[in-house]
Amino acid sequence: MADKPEEPERGDLAPRDDEPTFRPSPLEIDTKLSIAVDLPPAPPQEVPEDEAAVAIDDIPVDPGFVASPTEPTTTSVAIVASRLATGPTATQQDAGDGVVPLPGQDGHSDAFAQSRRDRLRGEHSPQPEPAAMLTADRLLEVNRKTRPGPEGPWQRFVYNVTFRTVNLGDSAKVRARKELDHRIQKQFEGGTRFVPVLTRKGGVGKTTITTLLGMALADAREDRIIAVDANPDRGTLSERVPKQTRATVRDVVHKAASIGGFTDFSALVSRDETRLDILASDTDPLLSEAFDENDYNVVADLAARFYSIVLTDCGTGIVHSVMRATLQRADEIVIVSGGSVDEARLASETLTWLEANGYTDLVRNAVVALNTATHATNLVKLEEIESHFRSRVREIVRIPYDPQLAAGSVVNWKDLKPLTKLSARALAALVVEGLPAERA
Incomplete structure (x- = not known):
C-alpha cells in the first residue's frame, strides 16, 4: 500500500487540492505594520459665519493597530464647537479670554447707532x-x-x-422732505458741536449763510441751536432776527459767574420763529475790538452747557485771536464764497491758509456755501468755481438769490422762497453729516 502523502504543517499556508482556500485573519498576524507617509499640511478651512459645525479634536491613529475582539477598548473623543471665522484668536484663548466681546464693549465700536432696525x-x-x-x-x-x-x-x-x-x-415730494429732515435730525452724544462760518473776504454773505444754516437746523431739530456773532469788526448777525434784548457777548462775559442755568443765559439772546438763538456782538467798534480769545472761550464754555450745536459767525480777520480760539474748538467749518472771481479766489486762499496752519482735516471735511446773490454772479461760470472747490473740500451747496436775503434785514423763515429753504436745508444736512456722532 502506497504511503499516505505527508500533510503540511499548520504553518504551511499552501492549500490542498481537496480543501478550500484558507486565508488567515488579520488578528492572527503577530507582526504590526507601520507606514509613514509625508503629507503636505492641509490648508486651514474657514467656517462660514452662518454655520456652526462641530470639530473632532485631532487624535493620532496607528494604522497597524487593530483592537482585539476579545479585549474591546473604549476611546473617548472630545467634541468641541468649531470657532467661527470672527471668533477669538489663539492668543486670546491661551490667555483665558474665551468670550468674544459684544459690539460696543471693546471700547472701539459705537455704543449706539440711534436705531433698533438691526436688533430683533x-x-x-x-x-x-x-x-x-x-x-x-x-x-x-x-x-x-x-x-x-x-x-x-x-x-x-x-x-x-x-x-x-x-x-x-x-407723495414723492413729501418723502424727500422727510428724508432730508431725518438727515438733519442726526443725534449726537458727548457734548456740543462747534461749526465756524468763515472766509477772508468781507461782503460775501457769511452772516446770511450763518442765519440760514441756523434756521434750517433749529426748524428741523428738537435740541437747542445758537449762532454767536464773533466778528470783532461790528457784526450784524443780531439784525437778521427780531431783536428781543440789547445784551451782547460782552454782557455774557461780565455775567458769566452769575449764570446758573438756561433761563439766565436765554435772557441774553434773541430767538426767532424757528427757535434759533442769536447772541449779538458789541455795537461799539472799540468794545468789539477788545473781544479777544479769552472772552470767546468764556462764551463758548457757557454755550456748551445749554446747546447741542454752536454756529460762529467769524470776521474777516483770520489771524485775530478770536479766530484761533474758534478753530481750536471747531468740529467742522463752512467756507462762504461769492460768485465773482476775487470772492472765489479769496475763499480758496482761506483753505490754503488753514492747510498751512495745521487744519488740513477741517479743510477736507469742509462744506463750501456758494452765495450766488453777490455782485457779478451772472458773469462767471459757477460750474468752474464748484469744480475747483470740489477738489479741495467735501461738499458744495449753491445758495440762490432771494429778495428777502438781499435786503439785509430781518429774515423770516416761512417767507423765504421754496428753493432758498431747500438749499438751506441741504446745507444743514451736509453739515450735520460731517459732525462726529459721538465724542469721548
Whole structure:
C-alpha cells in the first residue's frame, strides 16, 4: 500500500487540492505594520459665519493597530464647537479670554447707532439706552389708528373719501422732505458741536449763510441751536432776527459767574420763529475790538452747557485771536464764497491758509456755501468755481438769490422762497453729516 502523502504543517499556508482556500485573519498576524507617509499640511478651512459645525479634536491613529475582539477598548473623543471665522484668536484663548466681546464693549465700536432696525424685536441692549431711543416708531403699533395720514393732495383726498381705510402713503415730494429732515435730525452724544462760518473776504454773505444754516437746523431739530456773532469788526448777525434784548457777548462775559442755568443765559439772546438763538456782538467798534480769545472761550464754555450745536459767525480777520480760539474748538467749518472771481479766489486762499496752519482735516471735511446773490454772479461760470472747490473740500451747496436775503434785514423763515429753504436745508444736512456722532 502506497504511503499516505505527508500533510503540511499548520504553518504551511499552501492549500490542498481537496480543501478550500484558507486565508488567515488579520488578528492572527503577530507582526504590526507601520507606514509613514509625508503629507503636505492641509490648508486651514474657514467656517462660514452662518454655520456652526462641530470639530473632532485631532487624535493620532496607528494604522497597524487593530483592537482585539476579545479585549474591546473604549476611546473617548472630545467634541468641541468649531470657532467661527470672527471668533477669538489663539492668543486670546491661551490667555483665558474665551468670550468674544459684544459690539460696543471693546471700547472701539459705537455704543449706539440711534436705531433698533438691526436688533430683533424686544431684544435687550448690552448697554444703557439714551432717551433718544424711545421713539414713536419703536413704541407704537402701526395700525389704522396710529398710522399717520398721508401728505399730498391726491393721497389725502383718497384717504378722506375712503373714510381713512385707503392710505396710499406720502407723495414723492413729501418723502424727500422727510428724508432730508431725518438727515438733519442726526443725534449726537458727548457734548456740543462747534461749526465756524468763515472766509477772508468781507461782503460775501457769511452772516446770511450763518442765519440760514441756523434756521434750517433749529426748524428741523428738537435740541437747542445758537449762532454767536464773533466778528470783532461790528457784526450784524443780531439784525437778521427780531431783536428781543440789547445784551451782547460782552454782557455774557461780565455775567458769566452769575449764570446758573438756561433761563439766565436765554435772557441774553434773541430767538426767532424757528427757535434759533442769536447772541449779538458789541455795537461799539472799540468794545468789539477788545473781544479777544479769552472772552470767546468764556462764551463758548457757557454755550456748551445749554446747546447741542454752536454756529460762529467769524470776521474777516483770520489771524485775530478770536479766530484761533474758534478753530481750536471747531468740529467742522463752512467756507462762504461769492460768485465773482476775487470772492472765489479769496475763499480758496482761506483753505490754503488753514492747510498751512495745521487744519488740513477741517479743510477736507469742509462744506463750501456758494452765495450766488453777490455782485457779478451772472458773469462767471459757477460750474468752474464748484469744480475747483470740489477738489479741495467735501461738499458744495449753491445758495440762490432771494429778495428777502438781499435786503439785509430781518429774515423770516416761512417767507423765504421754496428753493432758498431747500438749499438751506441741504446745507444743514451736509453739515450735520460731517459732525462726529459721538465724542469721548
